Amino acid sequence: MLSAWRQRMAERLRQLARPRAPEPLPVAIGRRRVYVLPTRFGLFFAVLLLAMLLGALNYNNNPALLLALLLGATAMASMIVAHLQLSGLQVQALSAEPVPAGQAIVLHLALSAADPRPRRGLRVETGPAHAYLPAWRDSTVAILELPTQRRGWLPRQRIRLSSTQPLGLALAWAWVWPDSALLVYPAAEPQGPPLPSGQGQAERSRLSPAGEDVHHLRGYRAGDPRRAIAWKPSARRDTLLVREYEQPLGQDIVLDWASLSSLPYEKRIARLAHWVELAERESRSYRLTLPAQPPLGPSLGAAHRHACLRALALLPQAEAE
Numbered sequence: 001m002l003s004a005w006r007q008r009m010a011e012r013l014r015q016l017a018r019p020r021a022p023e024p025l026p027v028a029i030g031r032r033r034v035y036v037l038p039t040r041f042g043l044f045f046a047v048l049l050l051a052m053l054l055g056a057l058n059y060n061n062n063p064a065l066l067l068a069l070l071l072g073a074t075a076m077a078s079m080i081v082a083h084l085q086l087s088g089l090q091v092q093a094l095s096a097e098p099v100p101a102g103q104a105i106v107l108h109l110a111l112s113a114a115d116p117r118p119r120r121g122l123r124v125e126t127g128p129a130h131a132y133l134p135a136w137r138d139s140t141v142a143i144l145e146l147p148t149q150r151r152g153w154l155p156r157q158r159i160r161l162s163s164t165q166p167l168g169l170a171l172a173w174a175w176v177w178p179d180s181a182l183l184v185y186p187a188a189e190p191q192g193p194p195l196p197s198g199q200g201q202a203e204r205s206r207l208s209p210a211g212e213d214v215h216h217l218r219g220y221r222a223g224d225p226r227r228a229i230a231w232k233p234s235a236r237r238d239t240l241l242v243r244e245y246e247q248p249l250g251q252d253i254v255l256d257w258a259s260l261s262s263l264p265y266e267k268r269i270a271r272l273a274h275w276v277e278l279a280e281r282e283s284r285s286y287r288l289t290l291p292a293q294p295p296l297g298p299s300l301g302a303a304h305r306h307a308c309l310r311a312l313a314l315l316p317q318a319e320a321e
Contacts (some may be wrong), residue, residue: 091178099184104248117137121163151313217241
């Protein structure tokens with residue numbers, strides 16, 4: 001019961017804290033965005049100081065009174081230092097490479113300081129992910145691994161920066177709410193079937209020293225195999241010439257949404273994601289066709305893979321079956 005009440009109060013305080021909406025990066029953390037409260041140890045220390053003050057006043061013990069006042073001043077100074085650990089920080093950028101749903105997405109949060117003061121004991125948290133930065137001065141990068149569950153855009157989450165340095169008596173914290181969009185790819189079907197047969201309309205080919213048909217002759221370059229040298233044409237032209245062969249690659253592969261009508265909605269997406277990854281591994285040119293979207297490709301490579309997986313990730317979520 002008490003823990004549920006504390007969670008509700010923490011959520012209300014979080015909603016009242018700055019910022020109250022996503023904001024573009026970079027963001028500077030000013031003194032008005034830093035909040036400070038005593039820790040549990042700080043509360044115990046305050047009770048202990050109060051007992052010392054009462055005892056010193058009751059017995060008119062000046063040395064004990066002086067000690068209690070010095071310890072109180074130290075506690076106040078530690079709260080100021082904890083505030084200064086965060087004041088002046090700048091959150092420069094947030095980046096992450098897309099990953100399939102179910103894998104942890106690795107967030108890189110770039111931090112810098114507006115002044116050369118050393119920063120110690122900084123803790124960076126978002127959801128269940130956290131990172132601890134022991135000591136740094138000018139700039140650093142916090143790396144957090146955030147679990148993912150569903151494809152599509154990852155919900156924008158607040159990031160909390162906090163510190164209890166130098167004595168652990170006070171907790172200083174500030175919130176950052178980046179508006180950076182992070183994408184989660186659909187999870188590929190495990191142990192999926194092989195690629196469908198090529199359905200393109202034209203044969204494709206590429207130049208390869210292991211091909212079958214001679215495409216043209218070109219000048220010799222260092223590293224060319226000796227068996228590729230055309231000796232007779234080289235003798236006629238008094239220079240080394242090399243045969244460039246042509247190797248057929250077959251027809252383009254068409255990954256068609258409509259051809260998987262027998263599968264449930266999300267399994268269609270998983271099957272197409274599996275085929276995209278398989279086509280990339282086998283270096284096969286492919287085209288992806290999705291409902292209400294223009295075809296993607298035919299093409300091959302990292303940019304085409306990202307475009308296809310992004311289109312699959314952003315398909316509407318399936319209704320609960």
